[in-house]
Amino acid sequence: MIELIHLVKNFGDLVAVNDISIEIPAGQFFCVLGPNAAGKTTTIKMLTGLIKPTSGAARVCGIDVQKDPLEARKRMAYVPDFPFLYDKLTPWEFIRFTGQLFQMPDAKIRSRSEELIERFHLDEYLRKPIEGLSHGTRQRIAISAALLHNPDVFVIDEPMVGLDPQHARVVKDILKERAEKGMTVFLSTHQLSIAEEMADRIGIINRGAFAGVGTLDELRGQSGSDGKLENCFLALTAEAAEAPAG
Amino acid sequence: MDDVAAKAAGPSPMFLLLRVSLLQSWRRLAAVRSQSRLLSFVIFGFMVGYVVLSFALFYKGLRFVGRFPGLGEVLTERLLFLMFACLFVMLLFSNLVIGYTNLFRNRESTFLLTCPVSFQTIYRWKFIETCGLASWAFLFLVAPLLAAYGLHQNAPWHFYAMTVGLVSVFIILPTSVGAFCAINVARFMDRRSFQVAMIGLALIALAAAAVYMKPEIVQEDIEDTRVLGLMDRLLVRTRFAHYPLLPSYWLSSGVVHWLEGAVATAAFFFLVMLSYSVFFGFLSFTSLGAIFYEATSAARSRGGVFGQWEWFKRRSSRRRSLPESDGIAESFLKLFVWMNPDVRALLVKDIRVFWRDTTQWGQTLMLFGLLGVYILNLRHFSNQMVNPFWIHLVSYLNLGACSLNLATLTTRFVYPQFSLEGKRIWIIGMAPLGIVRVIRTKFWLAALSALVVTIGLMLLSCRMLNLPADRTVFFSGVVTVMTFTLTGLAVGLGALYPNFKEDNPSKIVSGFGGTLCLVLSFVYIVFSVVTLALGAAWWKVQEASGNPGAGHLAVFLAVSAALLWLPMRLGTARARSTEL
Numbered sequence: 001m002i003e004l005i006h007l008v009k010n011f012g013d014l015v016a017v018n019d020i021s022i023e024i025p026a027g028q029f030f031c032v033l034g035p036n037a038a039g040k041t042t043t044i045k046m047l048t049g050l051i052k053p054t055s056g057a058a059r060v061c062g063i064d065v066q067k068d069p070l071e072a073r074k075r076m077a078y079v080p081d082f083p084f085l086y087d088k089l090t091p092w093e094f095i096r097f098t099g100q101l102f103q104m105p106d107a108k109i110r111s112r113s114e115e116l117i118e119r120f121h122l123d124e125y126l127r128k129p130i131e132g133l134s135h136g137t138r139q140r141i142a143i144s145a146a147l148l149h150n151p152d153v154f155v156i157d158e159p160m161v162g163l164d165p166q167h168a169r170v171v172k173d174i175l176k177e178r179a180e181k182g183m184t185v186f187l188s189t190h191q192l193s194i195a196e197e198m199a200d201r202i203g204i205i206n207r208g209a210f211a212g213v214g215t216l217d218e219l220r221g222q223s224g225s226d227g228k229l230e231n232c233f234l235a236l237t238a239e240a241a242e243a244p245a246g
Numbered sequence: 247m248d249d250v251a252a253k254a255a256g257p258s259p260m261f262l263l264l265r266v267s268l269l270q271s272w273r274r275l276a277a278v279r280s281q282s283r284l285l286s287f288v289i290f291g292f293m294v295g296y297v298v299l300s301f302a303l304f305y306k307g308l309r310f311v312g313r314f315p316g317l318g319e320v321l322t323e324r325l326l327f328l329m330f331a332c333l334f335v336m337l338l339f340s341n342l343v344i345g346y347t348n349l350f351r352n353r354e355s356t357f358l359l360t361c362p363v364s365f366q367t368i369y370r371w372k373f374i375e376t377c378g379l380a381s382w383a384f385l386f387l388v389a390p391l392l393a394a395y396g397l398h399q400n401a402p403w404h405f406y407a408m409t410v411g412l413v414s415v416f417i418i419l420p421t422s423v424g425a426f427c428a429i430n431v432a433r434f435m436d437r438r439s440f441q442v443a444m445i446g447l448a449l450i451a452l453a454a455a456a457v458y459m460k461p462e463i464v465q466e467d468i469e470d471t472r473v474l475g476l477m478d479r480l481l482v483r484t485r486f487a488h489y490p491l492l493p494s495y496w497l498s499s500g501v502v503h504w505l506e507g508a509v510a511t512a513a514f515f516f517l518v519m520l521s522y523s524v525f526f527g528f529l530s531f532t533s534l535g536a537i538f539y540e541a542t543s544a545a546r547s548r549g550g551v552f553g554q555w556e557w558f559k560r561r562s563s564r565r566r567s568l569p570e571s572d573g574i575a576e577s578f579l580k581l582f583v584w585m586n587p588d589v590r591a592l593l594v595k596d597i598r599v600f601w602r603d604t605t606q607w608g609q610t611l612m613l614f615g616l617l618g619v620y621i622l623n624l625r626h627f628s629n630q631m632v633n634p635f636w637i638h639l640v641s642y643l644n645l646g647a648c649s650l651n652l653a654t655l656t657t658r659f660v661y662p663q664f665s666l667e668g669k670r671i672w673i674i675g676m677a678p679l680g681i682v683r684v685i686r687t688k689f690w691l692a693a694l695s696a697l698v699v700t701i702g703l704m705l706l707s708c709r710m711l712n713l714p715a716d717r718t719v720f721f722s723g724v725v726t727v728m729t730f731t732l733t734g735l736a737v738g739l740g741a742l743y744p745n746f747k748e749d750n751p752s753k754i755v756s757g758f759g760g761t762l763c764l765v766l767s768f769v770y771i772v773f774s775v776v777t778l779a780l781g782a783a784w785w786k787v788q789e790a791s792g793n794p795g796a797g798h799l800a801v802f803l804a805v806s807a808a809l810l811w812l813p814m815r816l817g818t819a820r821a822r823s824t825e826l
Contacts, residue, residue: 011547013559045546048360052543069539074362084357088270097266101361103256129273 001026002047002153002184007056009042009208016042018208019056024186024201026061026152029179031195032188034205035237040188041157043205047186048078048155060153074102077151081158083142087131091122091141094130098145109148116144119170135162143171147178154178155186160194172198196229204236211236259363263371285758288765293386301390308398317477323502326395327487330494333384334420341380341424342431346440348376349425349538350432350545359542366535373531377421388413392501399505408504412516416497418523422530429534432541436548448612456619458483493519573598588679592687596663609658613651614699620647621707637711638784644707645721646775648700649728653767656736660692661763662754664740664821681821685741689814693733700725720793724802728774731806732767738813739763741821770809777802 002024009017017039024030034040045051047058049065049072058065063072085094092113099109117123120140125133130141139162146154154175160168176198179185189195195202196216203213212222216229223235257265278286311325312318349355349372358368392413396405431440489495496519504512572580575597579590621644664685667674674684704725708718743759754760781794794802 009547050356050359050543051546052540054547070362070364073360076360078360084353086266086270086354088273089266093266093269097262098361100256100262101259101363103362105256 001028001061002030002186003057003059003062004043004047005057005059007043007046007058008054009039009046009051010054015208017046017053020205020208020210021056022203022210022213024184026184027179027182029176029185029198029200030187030203031199031201032186032203032205033190033192033195033233034211038205038237039208040205042208044078044155044157044186044188048076049073075152076155077146077149077153078155079139079142079146079157079159081161083139085130085138085141087129089130090125090127091130091133091137091144092126094141095145095148099148102149104149112148112150113144116147116174119174120144120167136164136167139163140167140170143174147174151183153184153186157188158190159187160189160191192229192233202229204233206237259361259367260371263358263367264374267375282758285761288758288761292761292765296386297390300387301394304391304394305398308394312398314477320481321477322398323498324481324484324487326502327495327498328484329391330498331487331492333388334492334494334497337380337384337417337420338424340383341376341420342427344380345372345376345421345424345428346431348372348379349428350542355542359539364535365539366532369535369538370531373421373425373534376425377417380421380424381417384417385413395501396505401505405501405505408512408516409501412497412500412519415516415519415523416493418527419493419519422523422526425530425534429537429541432545433537434544436545445611449615452612452615452619456622493522496522575601586679588677589683589687592674592679592684593691596688596691600659610655613654614703617647617651617703618706621703621710635784637713638782641707641711641713641717641721642775642779642782644711645704645724645728645778646771648703648707648725649732649771649774650768652696652700652729653732653764653771656692656696656732657760657764657767658755659751660688660733660736661740661760662745662751663688663692663737664817665745665748665754666751667746681824682818685737685814685818685821689733689737692737693730696733697726697729700729717793724774724778727803727806728771731770731810734810734814735767735770736763738810738815738817739766741817742813744821744824766809770805773805774802777805 002022004020004022007017007020008015020039020043032040032043042051046053047060047065049058049069052066060072061075063075065072086097089097095113095117096106096109099113104112117126120143122137122140122144125137125141130138133141139159143156143159146156156175159171159175163171172194175183175185175187179200187194187198199216201213201215202219204211204219212219212232214222216232219229219232219236220226223232225231225235308322308325311321314321349369352372355368355372358371359365392409393406395401396409435443486492487494487498496515500512500515500519503509503515573594576590576594579585579593582590674681679687701722704721705718708721713721739759739762743757743762745754745757745759748754755764777798778794781798
């Protein structure tokens with residue numbers, strides 16, 4: 001599970017994240033939406049421990065990301081929108097390397113990766129250098145490597161960038177299956193359709209704070225608009241935009 | 247997660263990182279086989295050429311200095327101490343810059359920060375990587391020089407083994423200090439203020455060096471002992487290299503004493519260096535990792551340092567409230583009323599990019615600043631240079647130095663210009679301006695901007711050497727031709743060998759086209775200066791004017807024209823057929 005407790009982040013004068021608090025229980029598929037520069041990526045960076053919050057705390061499975069970073073990171077996986085991969089390695093070498101960093105025994109790396117490789121259709125690329133692969137293929141490799149150690153919390157930023165519809169479907173299916181088995185998914189995206197289709201709960205961030213959080217029905221209630229998520233999103237972000245900046 | 251929670255006895259993260267790094271390095275090396283043979287040949291030739299040339303030059307220099315009556319040994323030793331002192335400072339800066347980039351601007355660091363790898367391990371890994379990256383060039387520079395020194399002094403075989411040991415221990419110190427500075431820079435400074443501070447510091451150091459090393463006019467009454475007096479001053483001014491707390495002093499002393507057979511003293515200096523390296527290395531290795539995370543978070547979390555100051559905030563908000571103005575560059579270019587608006591827009595864009603990239607103008611300022619200080623100092627010598635031989639020689643050497651500086655800048659900054667349009671190439675490529683005019687505009691902008699500096703420096707050089715008007719016109723003309731040729735070479739080859747995938751200019755330059763550009767520029771400069779100097783033949787003919795004959799001048803002009811025209815033609819032809 002994920003807990004964000006009064007999370008604040010300032011960049012000089014700019015308040016990028018302004019007192020965000022939320023609890024996402026185990027097994028929930030949570031989508032975070034928001035306009036550009038709303039504070040989504042900064043929230044993710046604090047959650048994954050890439051930056052320190054100005055105040056507040058982020059917890060993963062009850063472990064404070066700042067106080068016990070190693071334990072927190074063992075339970076987590078993070079895939080950014082442009083993931084880092086070692087260009088001169090092959091996909092298999094990279095997946096194995098990631099598994100070893102997570103202290104997995106070789107036999108388990110092999111058995112776990114087999115399923116992921118098959119589902120992401122990576123077989124034909126396994127022995128080719130990563131540097132020659134397309135962005136979509138690299139994204140599939142990064143997601144496979146991140147899922148290898150069965151994380152309790154999976155944080156992913158714009159997962160569908162560069163993915164073809166077939167593999168976008170695979171990602172959605174795998175994440176949904178894992179969520180059903182107890183993995184908490186924290187997904188940031190601009191594609192409202194993904195949130196509409198996949199999320200158990202949606203958070204809309206605007207100007208560094210949640211403008212609305214809940215299921216689609218709850219968001220409709222909060223925004224006072226009917227129908228699509230797009231209407232709720234526009235209504236909530238417009239309201240917040242009119243309000244004085246925090 | 248179950249796997250991770252259960253402790254598995256796998257390889258340590260440090261071992262894994264080392265293995266991956268070695269594997270990647272090996273594959274990069276193996277990839278040389280598949281790259282252009284010409285490129286491999288050029289790079290290999292350049293490396294071997296450097297080693298041979300630097301060895302030969304240093305060996306000859308040592309022999310020359312060693313023959314100096316009475317002072318040969320002292321001067322040779324001082325030369326060694328000076329060399330290591332200068333290289334130590336260079337290594338320190340190089341470690342600071344590489345360490346900062348490696349720790350805080352590196353995607354691998356970000357990736358590792360999300361894995362269960364301790365901050366200490368990430369820091370240690372980056373420390374080792376920085377040490378290797380920053381020191382290999384030092385080792386490459388220093389190896390032929392030490393070999394020459396050893397050979398000159400008839401050193402036994404174990405001298406070379408000992409120097410390897412001394413140098414290996416030595417490089418840990420600048421890495422430790424560099425890492426300490428990099429971490430604290432990240433904690434307390436943003437990138438822009440760091441760059442500005444570095445350039446400011448470098449300029450202050452330059453000014454201080456210019457004052458410290460300022461030549462003094464030798465009085466007539468001591469003409470008889472002039473050489474001894476000069477040597478004495480030289481030794482006094484370079485005494486700082488013998489400061490006993492300088493690590494370069496320990497290294498140099500170790501080398502010198504080992505050569506003299508004073509094994510115990512050499513061992514003493516080795517142990518001094520070892521104890522400092524172990525102490526600071528251990529401190530850095532074990533303690534800095536703890537603040538690495540704080541520093542990395544600070545580096546990623548900071549608004550601009552200027553943003554903390556009230557006057558800057560007021561200025562920014564005032565500027566925001568004003569309508570967008572043209573800016574200085576655009577206003578200036580509007581004075582050229584005949585210029586097409588699209589050409590003007592491209593020029594304004596390129597000028598703004600140059601101005602906002604601190605690295606570009608910082609390095610330009612440093613290189614030409616150094617040359618400017620040197621040329622200004624010539625006024626102290628010109629009073630003493632009554633012999634036309636030296637005046638002619640220095641004037642041609644100045645031409646060479648000015649062109650070499652320009653070649654460094656054209657290769658580093660002008661060559662990647664076309665490639666840097668990268669993914670944006672379609673914007674200008676599809677514009678009515680046309681890709682060929684884009685290349686020509688870039689050529690004219692770079693050539694004319696460079697010309698202001700190169701002609702300025704040549705005029706200054708001629709003035710300082712009190713050259714007559716005809717020779718001033720000659721050198722100004724020559725440097726103008728060379729500026730156009732070097733710029734044409736860089737722009738043309740840049741368009742001929744574009745690399746649109748890469749955003750990093752140094753990586754673009756390190757490709758085949760960049761290497762070729764650098765080599766051709768250097769060869770062209772050496773060829774031009776030697777041809778013109780041979781044509782002038784002032785050392786053979788008494789009362790020679792110092793200007794070359796028509797034949798040599800014609801050869802120089804023909805080669806310059808060919809090196810300007812051919813790459814530009816090939817480059818524009820290639821660009822015309824580029825699929826956007």
